[in-house]
Amino acid sequence: MQPSPISDRRTPGSDRTVPPPGRPSASGRELREPPFDEPRVLAVVDGPDTADYTDAADYVAHTATLRGVVRQRLVTRALTGHLPPAPARLLDIGGGNGVQALEFARRGYNVTVCEPDSRMLAETRRGLADAPESVRRRVELVQGDGRDAVHLVGTGWDAIFCHGVIMFVPEPAPLLNVLVELTRPGGIISVVGKNGPALALRAGLQGRWRDTAALLGEPGSAGAVGPGRQPAVQPRPGDDPANVAAILTAAGTRSLAWYGIRTFTDHLGGIPPGPDVDAVIDAEWAAGARDPYRGIARLIHHVHRRTG
Ligand SMILES: C[S@@+](CC[C@H](N)C(=O)[O-])C[C@H]1O[C@@H](n2cnc3c(N)ncnc32)[C@H](O)[C@@H]1O
Numbered sequence: 001m002q003p004s005p006i007s008d009r010r011t012p013g014s015d016r017t018v019p020p021p022g023r024p025s026a027s028g029r030e031l032r033e034p035p036f037d038e039p040r041v042l043a044v045v046d047g048p049d050t051a052d053y054t055d056a057a058d059y060v061a062h063t064a065t066l067r068g069v070v071r072q073r074l075v076t077r078a079l080t081g082h083l084p085p086a087p088a089r090l091l092d093i094g095g096g097n098g099v100q101a102l103e104f105a106r107r108g109y110n111v112t113v114c115e116p117d118s119r120m121l122a123e124t125r126r127g128l129a130d131a132p133e134s135v136r137r138r139v140e141l142v143q144g145d146g147r148d149a150v151h152l153v154g155t156g157w158d159a160i161f162c163h164g165v166i167m168f169v170p171e172p173a174p175l176l177n178v179l180v181e182l183t184r185p186g187g188i189i190s191v192v193g194k195n196g197p198a199l200a201l202r203a204g205l206q207g208r209w210r211d212t213a214a215l216l217g218e219p220g221s222a223g224a225v226g227p228g229r230q231p232a233v234q235p236r237p238g239d240d241p242a243n244v245a246a247i248l249t250a251a252g253t254r255s256l257a258w259y260g261i262r263t264f265t266d267h268l269g270g271i272p273p274g275p276d277v278d279a280v281i282d283a284e285w286a287a288g289a290r291d292p293y294r295g296i297a298r299l300i301h302h303v304h305r306r307t308g
Helices: 056-063 066-080 099-106 118-129 146-153 172-182 200-205 209-215 241-250 277-288
Strands: 089-093 110-115 139-143 157-163 183-194 253-261 299-306
Touching (some): 056 066, 056 118, 066 183, 066 253, 066 277, 066 299, 089 146, 110 146, 146 172, 157 172, 172 183, 183 241, 183 253, 200 209, 241 253, 241 299
Parallel strands (some): 089 157
Antiparallel strands (some): 183 299, 253 299
């Protein structure tokens, strides 16, 4: 097997804000990387035993389920209506196992993935190893936190992706402001986050009634975690689509569109895609683009343009 021309590296150090000097990448761009601790644990939990994934291997497995496929294909489909033509420079913040990076590299785009978790980067590298060299040449990997990305990869990108990442930061504003700063004027910012106001739907459709009540914010409801009566689940600021859109707008963007992801399939657990997957995607796409269905989808996909 030919070695992948992608570039990434991991260097020890102690100062996150002043990255070590970079080196030229395969494509001549300087790559920088701050030090990192052990890879973090991913967890998206809304009740006992309901995590979509808890680490990189889990996320790879989730990506192959019907729910994972629906999510990725809807994101790709929405973006194709908004991105400038290839080749343009795309930056995927928290690119995970590289699904969108690979997809858009195959479509002729130059894609840089900025991802803090070395195991996720290893999964991306694995995916790239099977791709044609022309595709691999268009992808670069940088290990780093998205909030440090201006220092790591510079600004002026034609489009920034940040899909399924804001749920992992305590406050969404610092990350969302960085996304806008990274983008050239007129460029595209694509953010996928949880749909906080509709989080009870999955639990309800799965018949998890105590979790449903807690997620609906019923006072005194039995909580989602542990025995006994717990406080109702408080939605996080990053799970509020109106808040996410307002922060992006205040930072100098305007909304082009927003889409719901997984209106009909979110409660289906880990089932694999079946032979009807294309029909499922078409139905989800139609629902995700219109009211009232998109408002109850599990995830919201925001597409903004930087105005200034
Ligand atoms: C649910 S995965 C999503 C991966 C990919 N964007 C996708 O949509 O398939 C979340 C990713 O966000 C990354 N992540 C978490 N915190 C981050 C941060 N502060 N900056 C950048 N990425 C982060 C995780 O390492 C993980 O790869």
